[in-house]
Amino acid sequence: MPLVAGVDVGNSTTEIAVARVEPGSEPDWLFVARRATTGAKGTVACAAGVADLLARAERRLGERPHLALLAELHPVEADLLELGRIEELALERTAIARPASETPSGFGVGAGRLVALDDLTGPPGPETVVAVVFDSDFDAAAKRLQDARSRGWNISAAIVQGDDAVLIGNRFDRSLPIVDEVAEAAELPFGALAAVEVAEAGASVETLSDPLRLGVLLGFGPEEARAARTAARAVADCRAAIVARTSRAANGVRPEDAPVVLVGMDGAERPLDERAEPPPPGAVTAIRGAVGDRNGLLDLVWRALPTPADDPTFARRLARRRAIAIALLASAGSAGLVDAVAELCDEGGRVIARESDAAVLGASTTPGAGHAPFVLDLGGGTVDLHREGGAVSTAGAGALVTRICAGLLGSDFALAERAKRHRSVRVETPFVLHHEDGSRSFLGAPAAPEALARLCVLDGRALVPVPAPIAPEVWRGLRRAAKRDVLALNVRRAIDAVGGVPRGELVTLVGGSAADGEVVDVVAAELDDFDVAVARGDVLGRHGPRAAVAVGLVLAFAGGSRR
């Protein structure tokens, strides 16, 4: 009897199910495994991951699978686009606006011409100045500032490159607004007008975040109202900030009004409106602009980052970024991958079934499910609704949720993947953890110093710090919102596209994302109004919701549905 391998190459995970099969009889299941997909889905690079899994099967079984069975593949790209950042880059033709300093000195607002402290040695000029300090010796810097002031320089504020604001302020002028840790101090537009503001501890800047006051302070004309608005927004909710005019003020270049353009089925172009809901699957066929140009799209989804109702400061920072996560589902051939996988087995490899048919067959091996009529495959790249006679694929699933998590946390993709799947804590002291439900627990040994006072992912016993300065309760809400916004949205879009689900029907969830209990919760909540039974698949009664397609491919082969 031939030893066959069903191979499901997903956007995130590649799964393999190996069985000894006599066409027309029940397969003898011998091996199921998975690993991270190598390369973009459908590309030849994915063959390396398939080869690894086949080698693992050979080591386990003492025999290499003779035949590899694949499904049709449609790759998904997930990306995060920061529209606010595009505006800020455009703003830099008019002004530079920066939040600054964890430990500023003084308070209030100071404005004037930007002058390096080294240039305050001569006779005083007629104007108020903002001194830029490069000294590494805070004592010397304070003395030179004192000396300049005593000779008549009118110093209204200071910008310090190093982390010395408090030390300089304590020795020079405790009330003068001084911001520090301005690494790019040397690149400031010396001679231009600048303003520095430091709020009292626990408060935020009020003048630089007000476009009218900022405009008056730095002399923005009515034609520069947009620059004043963008600069003010860039520093809002910060304790300390700098805004400086740049010398390239009047080049007339404005940010693009439509960074991303969508092309519909009829060829009509329209700008992407990040506040609108994505169109139904198939309505957009191409995209142009800041995420690159793509044709042949089957679906496109975008979601704004969720905002926390219980952390207005963080919510404002997120809103300012205007970040949207975009997923593109493209029709693309995978013949190259099929050929590469075929070389890995004696009897080659072939596309045996549509992914949807395989998923239904695999999900139907769940004990008690019978013939699963509605299967929702919550994968890495797509949410697919499979039912007899058809399927709908929607762009955006686990990988898009991870992109959103990475955007919220300011982390890389790998850390966001862990943060998506595990609970979080804040390490309040070396011995006290603050959990997502507000409870506290105590550690027997102190937490690592790098975890202290940070939000950490609780991955088993490991505390993995993440960059975002938010409370565990806030992160829990954002994490669940990201899952709801992507997965529940696409479940709804897919169901709408097939005209709904009959009342009382069983909906079986499979795919890697369905292994996450929070995902099952948000999807079940989304389906409440359909009055259906939502169950998590348990493929072959022992693999949970995973490997449904890989198992289904073998079942399709065994059932004789060769193509």
Next chain:
Amino acid sequence: MSDPLVLALMSEAAPCAALAAGFEEEGVPLTIEIAEGTPQDLAQEAAKQALLGLGLGGDAERLVLVLTAAPGRAYLEGPASDARSFAQNAARLAARRPLRYS
């Protein structure tokens, strides 16, 4: 006189000025006293007296921070040449702010 919030027991050759500057920049009060002993022993002794549950010890070579609740081993340590950044992290620990790593 009340006990110090954070106490550093330092040998005479320790970089006390840089240590004080690090705490000053972070806005955390520090009391420095001159004493003799190994950095670990000095930090343990300082931790017994300081109200915020940590103590610092150091000499011309090494700086150590010990937690009162786990005095057996150094929680933070670094070379005396990095006294300023060591002190800023120690101050951040006392103030329950995230530490910095370059």
